[in-house]
Amino acid sequence: MILNAASAHHPDPAWRGRITAALVALFLLWPMLIASEFKPWTLLDAQSLGSTWHFLSGFFPPAHSREFLLLMLEATWQTISIATAGLTLALLGAIPLTLLATKSLSVSLLESGRMRLAGAVIRQGARWLLVLLRSVPELVWALLLVRIVGLGPTAGVLAIALTYIGMLGKVYAEILESSEAHATQSLLKNGSGRLAALFYGALPASAAELVSYTTFRWECAIRGSVVMGFVGAGGIGQRMDESMKMLAGDEVFTMLIIFVLLVACADLVSTFLRKRLA
Amino acid sequence: MSFVLRGISVRHGSAERSDTLCALVDVNLSIAQGEQVALIGPSGAGKTTLLHTLACAHRAESGEFSVFGVEPWALSHAERHALRARLFLAPQTPPLPPRQRVVTAVLAGCLPQWSFWQAIASLIRPSDPDAAYDALACFNLQDKLYARVDRLSGGERQRCGMARLLVSKADAFLVDEPLSALDPTLSLQTLDVLQQEATSRNATLVCSLHQVELALGNFPRIVGLREGRVVFDAPRAEVTEAMIAALYRNTQQTEQSDLVAAQPDEHIAPQF
Amino acid sequence: MVEPATIALLAGLLALVVASFYSLTIQWAELFTANAVRSSLEFLRGFAPPELAWPFLVKIAEGTLETLSMSALGTGIAFVVGLGLALPDSGRFGAVARALIRLVLNGLRSIPELVWAVILLIAAGLGPFAGTLALAVHTTGVLGRLFADALENLPPAPETTLRINGASPMAAFFYAALPQILPQLMSYTLYRWENNIRAAAILGVVGAGGLGQMLKYHLSLFQMQQAASVIIAMLLMITVVDGTSFWLRRRLTCN
Numbered sequence: 056m057i058l059n060a061a062s063a064h065h066p067d068p069a070w071r072g073r074i075t076a077a078l079v080a081l082f083l084l085w086p087m088l089i090a091s092e093f094k095p096w097t098l099l100d101a102q103s104l105g106s107t108w109h110f111l112s113g114f115f116p117p118a119h120s121r122e123f124l125l126l127m128l129e130a131t132w133q134t135i136s137i138a139t140a141g142l143t144l145a146l147l148g149a150i151p152l153t154l155l156a157t158k159s160l161s162v163s164l165l166e167s168g169r170m171r172l173a174g175a176v177i178r179q180g181a182r183w184l185l186v187l188l189r190s191v192p193e194l195v196w197a198l199l200l201v202r203i204v205g206l207g208p209t210a211g212v213l214a215i216a217l218t219y220i221g222m223l224g225k226v227y228a229e230i231l232e233s234s235e236a237h238a239t240q241s242l243l244k245n246g247s248g249r250l251a252a253l254f255y256g257a258l259p260a261s262a263a264e265l266v267s268y269t270t271f272r273w274e275c276a277i278r279g280s281v282v283m284g285f286v287g288a289g290g291i292g293q294r295m296d297e298s299m300k301m302l303a304g305d306e307v308f309t310m311l312i313i314f315v316l317l318v319a320c321a322d323l324v325s326t327f328l329r330k331r332l333a
Numbered sequence: 334m335s336f337v338l339r340g341i342s343v344r345h346g347s348a349e350r351s352d353t354l355c356a357l358v359d360v361n362l363s364i365a366q367g368e369q370v371a372l373i374g375p376s377g378a379g380k381t382t383l384l385h386t387l388a389c390a391h392r393a394e395s396g397e398f399s400v401f402g403v404e405p406w407a408l409s410h411a412e413r414h415a416l417r418a419r420l421f422l423a424p425q426t427p428p429l430p431p432r433q434r435v436v437t438a439v440l441a442g443c444l445p446q447w448s449f450w451q452a453i454a455s456l457i458r459p460s461d462p463d464a465a466y467d468a469l470a471c472f473n474l475q476d477k478l479y480a481r482v483d484r485l486s487g488g489e490r491q492r493c494g495m496a497r498l499l500v501s502k503a504d505a506f507l508v509d510e511p512l513s514a515l516d517p518t519l520s521l522q523t524l525d526v527l528q529q530e531a532t533s534r535n536a537t538l539v540c541s542l543h544q545v546e547l548a549l550g551n552f553p554r555i556v557g558l559r560e561g562r563v564v565f566d567a568p569r570a571e572v573t574e575a576m577i578a579a580l581y582r583n584t585q586q587t588e589q590s591d592l593v594a595a596q597p598d599e600h601i602a603p604q605f
Numbered sequence: 606m607v608e609p610a611t612i613a614l615l616a617g618l619l620a621l622v623v624a625s626f627y628s629l630t631i632q633w634a635e636l637f638t639a640n641a642v643r644s645s646l647e648f649l650r651g652f653a654p655p656e657l658a659w660p661f662l663v664k665i666a667e668g669t670l671e672t673l674s675m676s677a678l679g680t681g682i683a684f685v686v687g688l689g690l691a692l693p694d695s696g697r698f699g700a701v702a703r704a705l706i707r708l709v710l711n712g713l714r715s716i717p718e719l720v721w722a723v724i725l726l727i728a729a730g731l732g733p734f735a736g737t738l739a740l741a742v743h744t745t746g747v748l749g750r751l752f753a754d755a756l757e758n759l760p761p762a763p764e765t766t767l768r769i770n771g772a773s774p775m776a777a778f779f780y781a782a783l784p785q786i787l788p789q790l791m792s793y794t795l796y797r798w799e800n801n802i803r804a805a806a807i808l809g810v811v812g813a814g815g816l817g818q819m820l821k822y823h824l825s826l827f828q829m830q831q832a833a834s835v836i837i838a839m840l841l842m843i844t845v846v847d848g849t850s851f852w853l854r855r856r857l858t859c860n
Binding site: 086087088090091092093094097098103106107110132133135136137139140143190191192194195198199202203204208209212278281282285286292295296299302307311314315318319328331332 | 622
Binding site: 422 | 771
């Protein structure tokens with residue numbers, strides 16, 4: 056009945072396009088399904104079901120011995136401190152790079168209407184550095200750093216610091232540039248230095264946004280520091296990796312619970328901070 | 334009988350609101366199958382509320398109400414919903430999704446008759462574009478069949494809502510201010526199409542109107558509402574200038590303020 | 606002026622930072638000794654030049670295709686399932702279903718892709734399928750919540766009108782609610798896809814396929830030149846996907 060409508064007096068002009076789009080989608084989907092070895096039925100074969108069941112049945116009761124919980128407490132603190140320390144280092148690195156990369160803080164642009172060549176080169180260089188730092192995923196930084204500084208939290212801290220310098224630097228520069236340029240520009244015009252212009256011009260106008268973005272990134276850093284534990288950068292992720300290798304379901308379950316709680320708490324704290332400081 | 338209302342009272346929202354303004358108070362009304370009735374009255378008189386009550390969109394506080402001889406609120410949820418398929422309520426500003434195509438928006442009038450999968454199939458490919466075309470042609474909108482709703486003007490959108498009414502299989506049309514966005518010539522044409530359609534399928538037509546002259550000129554029966562009460566309910570021959578004057582006394586004839594007229598409706602939560 | 610509470614808060618933050626650095630005992634000295642700097646430089650020098658032999662490039666292309674497929678399929682599955690779960694999560698099937706689904710979505714969302722991948726490896730075995738599932742599971746949590754919010758903030762009139770006229774709730778959803786929010790849903794999904802391509806690139810580190818698996822493999826054999834090529838491929842792929850998604854999103858919002 057629906058096919059009969061094809062001979063209708065008022066054919067749908069979009070129909071051909073839809074058919075084409077559907078065919079193209081199928082044409083693209085097929086190699087994707089092959090490349091990703093998409094075989095859902097393997098989930099249901101006896102062996103896979105058996106091992107899943109075996110693992111899941113170990114979940115109850117979750118591990119709750121005193122020593123284990125103490126160990127978890129330590130690992131959780133390590134995760135939080137990796138994130139905090141990493142973000143602090145990232146701030147220390149991002150602020151000077153932001154100053155270099157922000158166009159509205161350029162003195163030469165103001166004087167002659169265009170930037171001096173050296174200034175432009177440095178600015179562009181700072182931007183490229185920021186792009187490079189944030190494009191490499193934090194886990195890849197961690198993998199590399201583990202090979203340089205060895206296993207342990209140092210690699211995690213540095214990995215977070217490097218990635219987040221790139222992210223913070225980019226977004227800070229965007230926020231500062233989109234904030235009202237007028238105050239900054241008039242300060243610069245009256246001969247004040249770049250830093251003074253920043254502190255009295257751009258910063259007050261966009262402080263709330265900067266704080267809010269930084270706390271959001273802290274939340275992300277906590278997730279990131281869990282994940283990096285899986286490549287040996289310390290914290291609760293590393294403990295989880297060990298427990299997974301031993302297929303200790305009860306420990307994994309406890310850690311998952313801790314993890315969900317940790318993320319929820321970080322969410323609460325960062326919302327609170329944003330309200331309080333912004 | 335299409336509709337029988339005995340002592341119907343409707344109140345909205347919170348008690349603090351000026352509820353006398355938009356309530357219905359003790360309304361008695363009987364409308365026979367195939368009858369054509371115009372509802373007139375000042376803004377906020379309860380015309381929209383009455384139409385919603387007739388459409389079983391919300392339940393009256395008190396009183397007896399029956400549609401096609403059954404009491405909708407005594408029925409089960411599913412039976413009542415099936416009953417709604419026989420009623421068609423066209424709101425004043427038809428709320429059509431802006432990015433939808435006109436053909437789909439019109440064919441949505443067939444949804445009560447369609448199975449779920451038929452409905453989905455018609456989203457992918459309109460299952461009956463000819464019906465939508467014919468319905469739109471009644472309002473000179475056939476060129477817009479495959480246009481997007483947000484490309485239509487306000488008046489075109491309103492007639493698009495009427496076209497949805499034409500493709501529906503309803504036995505009663507409840508139309509709220511169908512002419513508010515139309516110029517006088519189009520108003521007459523549109524009203525004409527509605528009335529012819531109602532006559533040809535012996536459907537009941539209840540239509541609220543701001544334009545008293547159009548109501549008196551085209552509808553055999555006129556119901557005047559004011560402050561939620563039926564002030565008069567008479568054949569048009571018996572409606573006098575004095576009755577009209579009394580109906581609109583101390584109120585602004587608000588053809589221009591359609592927004593105000595639409596407002597009382599906003600705090601009615603529909604019941605399903 | 607600054608309130609005392611804010612000062613206390615800032616002091617607390619400072620204490621958190623100090624405590625973090627204190628408890629981590631980072632060996633700064635070792636990082637910056639001449640020896641350490643030399644060995645890091647040597648390590649970095651090992652990356653150049655990146656391996657560009659043809660057979661290896663083919664392998665990288667395969668890995669890239671695998672990563673792209675994982676991210677696209679994972680995002681696609683999450684779109685469908687997320688939309689399905691957003692219906693109860695926006696309160697369309699009662700308050701109980703809503704609370705329950707919200708709990709589930711929060712759980713899915715707060716566990717990152719990599720952790721899901723580690724867990725799903727048990728059921729799905731090593732390889733990209735586990736990665737695809739992991740992306741789908743996490744993204745379902747994210748998108749489900751976003752979709753539910755979009756549904757709740759929708760003007761309800763088009764849908765109620767259809768329902769008053771006798772359409773079934775699901776039909777009314779597809780004819781009135783969905784067309785209104787679809788562009789927004791697509792833009793959320795594309796945004797998540799950008800995110801997922803980054804996640805897909807690294808999931809292989811735990812054995813869930815794609816470029817990450819190659820990276821882990823070559824790094825563990827200290828084949829730095831190969832690792833460098835893989836990292837460059839990742840960066841290129843991420844850039845291309847970002848560009849495509851930006852272009853698609855602009856097209857969506859423009860018309």
